[in-house]
Amino acid sequence: MSVGLVIVSHSAKLAEGVWELAAQMARDVRIATAGGTGDGGIGTSLEKVSAAIAAADTGGGAVLLADLGSAVMTAETAVEFLDDDQRGRVRLANAPLVEGAVAAAVAAQTGRSLTEVVQEAESAGAIPAPAGTPPSGEQPAGERPDGEHPADAEDDFDGLDADGEGVFTGSWELINPAGLHARPAAAVAQAMADLDAEVRINGVDAKSVMLLMSLGLGQGQTLTLAARGPDAARAVEIMALEVRNGFGEI
Numbered sequence: 001m002s003v004g005l006v007i008v009s010h011s012a013k014l015a016e017g018v019w020e021l022a023a024q025m026a027r028d029v030r031i032a033t034a035g036g037t038g039d040g041g042i043g044t045s046l047e048k049v050s051a052a053i054a055a056a057d058t059g060g061g062a063v064l065l066a067d068l069g070s071a072v073m074t075a076e077t078a079v080e081f082l083d084d085d086q087r088g089r090v091r092l093a094n095a096p097l098v099e100g101a102v103a104a105a106v107a108a109q110t111g112r113s114l115t116e117v118v119q120e121a122e123s124a125g126a127i128p129a130p131a132g133t134p135p136s137g138e139q140p141a142g143e144r145p146d147g148e149h150p151a152d153a154e155d156d157f158d159g160l161d162a163d164g165e166g167v168f169t170g171s172w173e174l175i176n177p178a179g180l181h182a183r184p185a186a187a188v189a190q191a192m193a194d195l196d197a198e199v200r201i202n203g204v205d206a207k208s209v210m211l212l213m214s215l216g217l218g219q220g221q222t223l224t225l226a227a228r229g230p231d232a233a234r235a236v237e238i239m240a241l242e243v244r245n246g247f248g249e250i
Contacts, residue, residue, distance in 0.1 A: 003108040003117045004030040004056030007101060008049055008075045010067040012036035014097075018065075022101040025186035025209065026109035031101075044071045049078040053090060060088035061067035061114040063104050063121060063176050067097045099124035099210055106186050106209040110193040124210045130234040168232040170239060171224040176246035179218035185209050191238050197229030206235075 005022065009015040015035025022031055030053035037043040049064075056062040064079070066072045075092050082090060091114060093100055100121035107120035174180065180188070189209040192199045199206035202215050202224055217223055223243060227235040 001058050001060040001115050002029050002111060003060050003104075004032065004058060004062040005101060006049065006052045006056045006062055006064045006075075007031065007033045007035070007097070007103055007107065008044065008052070008064055008071045009033075009097065010039065010042050010044060010068055010071055014067065018101050021098065021182070022105040024183060025102055026105035029105055029108045030056050030058060031105065036159065036203040044073055044074040046078055046081075050072055050081065053078060053082070053086075057086065057090060061091070062116055063108075063117050064090065064092040065095055065097050065100045065104065065121060066092065093121040094117050095121040095124055102182070102186075103210045105207070106189050107193075109186075110190050112193075114178070122207070123208070155159060166232070167226055167228045168236045169224070169226045170236040171222055172240065172243040174217055174221055174223055174243060176220055177219050177247040178249065179221065180212060180215060180223065180247075182209075182213060184249070185212035187247060188212060188239070188242065191242075192235060194229075194240075195229075195231035195235050197227045197231040197235050199225065199227040199232075199235045201225050201239075 007015045007018045007022070009018070012013050012033070012035035015033040019031050032055040034048040034052040036045070036053065038045045038047060053062055064075045071194070072092070079087060079090050079092060093104065095104070103124040104117050104121035107117045112120065176184070186209045188201070189207055189212060192206040201212060201215065204211040204215060206212065206225065207210045222237070225236060225239045
């Protein structure tokens with residue numbers, strides 16, 4: 001059974017919107033919402049949060065994500081009121097609501113543990129700028145000063161021999177209109193998470209949906225994958241197929 005998620009927000013509409021987005025990334029994950037007060041107003045409800053935890057935790061645990069300070073306090077109170085057994089498998093993530101929910105949903109979909117799902121949610125709070133918008137004086141990730149894409153994707157891995165032995169690579173031009181947006185990024189992260197390999201796409205961890213989305217790769221841009229490990233060749237095969245098929249969008 002997978003880890004469930006609870007979306008706690010001052011607004012019922014906001015909670016439902018986050019649920020809708022996260023559910024697109026993780027159709028098999030139980031996601032419950034606790035938005036607004038009991039009478040439909042703006043605010044939080046301890047009863048709603050408690051009910052959402054009960055709905056989301058089917059035995060594998062649940063991760064809570066909250067939008068503002070009082071929502072955090074309500075979530076913490078709800079966790080404190082749980083019995084000892086369930087309290088040990090329910091965690092409140094210190095993460096931005098939207099980004100954290102998406103990252104947590106993808107991690108839960110791939111069968112990650114409670115601790116790993118929390119870590120993925122919290123890592124979403126520090127996402128680099130999209131490709132093409134580096135800080136002044138810095139080059140975009142994965143590009144040389146002359147603007148050319150590096151030929152040696154093996155450089156993504158530190159400590160390798162000069163010949164990059166054991167590294168499998170591939171580069172493809174994205175053909176689907178929206179490029180590596182949310183849904184394809186989630187599909188890629190899920191596929192790579194199942195492999196026994198370290199995989200990087202344009203220099204970032206290919207198993208992190210938020211890092212993949214942060215690349216901002218659009219139609220016509222180049223996606224370069226480098227992988228090492230027992231399933232490295234398989235990673236290249238999967239990505240080649242996904243790109244050729246336009247991530248199922250063309």
